[in-house]
Amino acid sequence: MERPSPRGLAAGLVSLLALAATSLVAGPAAAAAGDAAPCALPRTPAHHSLGVDRWNGAYPRPDHALDAVMVFLSFPDAEPATTPAEIASDYFPSTTRFFRRASYGKFTLRPHPQREWIRMPKPSTWYGIRRDWASDRRSAYLRDAIRVADERIDFSRYDIVYLVADPDAPGVDSDATKVVNFDRPLHADGTDIRRVVTVFEQHPPDHNVLAHETGHVFDLPDLYHRPTDGKGDWDTYVGDWDVMGSQFGLSPDLFGWHKWKLGWLDDRQVVCVQSDRVVTLEPMADVPVPGASLGTRLAVLRTGEGSAVAVEARGSTGNDLSTCAEGILLYRVRNETPSGGGPVEVLDTHPDSDACWERSVYPPLADAPLRVGETYSVPGAHATVEVADRTPSGAYTVRITTGT
Incomplete structure (x- = not known):
């Protein structure tokens, strides 16, 4: 989840969490070895723990090429003013370049933007989209989105799912962009869907926003400070350093x-x-x-x-x-x-x-x-x-x- 900017699946979808991670079960562990080993902090149950002794298998590890589908969602109460291709160009190839540079060429994010808008069954205003979203309306949004998309998309082909809402729909709030994780994976097209990135950005979007959100897909934490009263500075922990702190930072490369x-x-x-x-x-x-x-x-x-x-x-x-x-x-x-x-x-x-x-x-x-x-x-x-x-x-x- 990003901080405010300056400007057949139904049953499974009811059970979800709007956290950036849920599973704490480690996948195949590759224990640290050699000169670095004594300093490799162990993974803990903390949300997005920065332990490095083993990998959490509930998340895709970006040490090889991964495929991401971009699903474009429109609503009955608005006619899109942009095309899917125009919106896709807001994020790619810039996000792919960011990760290719950050990984020294070890990881490639391959986007697969769909060519057409897919119509949601309810008006955008009905879903109550906002940053701290009511769980019943959020569940309904995800249930509807996956259902209408599953009619056209084979989810088994993709490692990452981006659900991109029409930025001009009246009920779309850009502060609601976040990663939503399911406490029980959904099963579609013979594959598990553990999480989706819900994108509600304006056009053009906030700088590096998709790099930040995709970082959560890889089990990276939010590094910004969210004031408890909603006031104050969000950047006291890391400032400009690392895109997981601020997508607007002058030095966004990952720590x-x-x-x-x-x-x-x-x-x-x-x-x-x-x-x-x-x-x-x-x-x-x-x-x-x-x-x-x-x-x-x-x-x-x-x-x-x-x-x-x-x-x-x-x-x-x-x-x-x-x-x-x-x-x-x-x-x-x-x-x-x-x-x-x-x-x-x-x-x-x-x-x-x-x-x-x-x-x-x-x-x-x-x-x-x-x-x-x-x-x-x-x-x-x-x-x-x-x-x-x-x-x-x-x-x-x-x-x-x-x-x-």
Whole structure:
């Protein structure tokens, strides 16, 4: 679920949850090994836990090509002003490019947009579409959507389902865009449907919104802070860093920890720091030329049974081309903190300054990275991080002192 923007299946559908994840049953586990293993936090029952020791088999793992169907839904109370092709172009190929860059070419999202609108049986206003949706109307919407779509679509061909509502229908609220998970998978065309992405965006939509929502399909958590009273700042946890925090961020590439969880980084690119060490970190968003090694991308300091501090380089390249500041980014990870509760918190190495007021979603964290020549004492880790140098290729030489 995204934060507010600036601007034969029926029985199974009754039982659903509007959470971004439900199953806590791990699938085939690939235990971490090698130098990174001591820092691999274990998965916990927390919603979208950031444990990386095993994969939750209830979610598709994006370590190979996946197929996504886009179903376009119209309503009796509105005639669509756009075509499915026009709306599909709002999201693709940009979303595919985002994931291809973020995964270093290891994952391809293949969209299959349908060519025609499929008419829902009730007016858009009847469904009561909004962010915190009444469960009975939400169930009715999903029941109707899957029923009318199943008449034309073979769901067994697809790994991901996007239900895209007519943006001009009077009852469509863009704040309602989210991933809906079923507590019991639906069965259609010989396949289980565990979740769908319900898209209610305007045309054109919010930037990177589908990359954010698709991240939930891969078991990634919301990193923004949702104020309990609906007021206040949503970006205090991670600011511009990572699309799971803000889809409008200047540095939307996924954190290295997320890439480790998803399988885009393996133990060869992750260093567990248990004593004084000098590491060379390649910028996280830097996509190497085909055939070249990724190099070390992430250093981790274990700070407790369920917590760690991650150290990575961020530069003006790839998905981070519009970044406000380059340098070494540090952030705390907690495996027992649920989605939306702050499972990741960026450490501000420049707490007395901010940057990019005209562009940043949260200027106090826009200049969070440590620059060359600077040293930072990591709270609670009994460690210091010094950025000793930057190589001609753009990698950072980082000296980590643990005191052990």
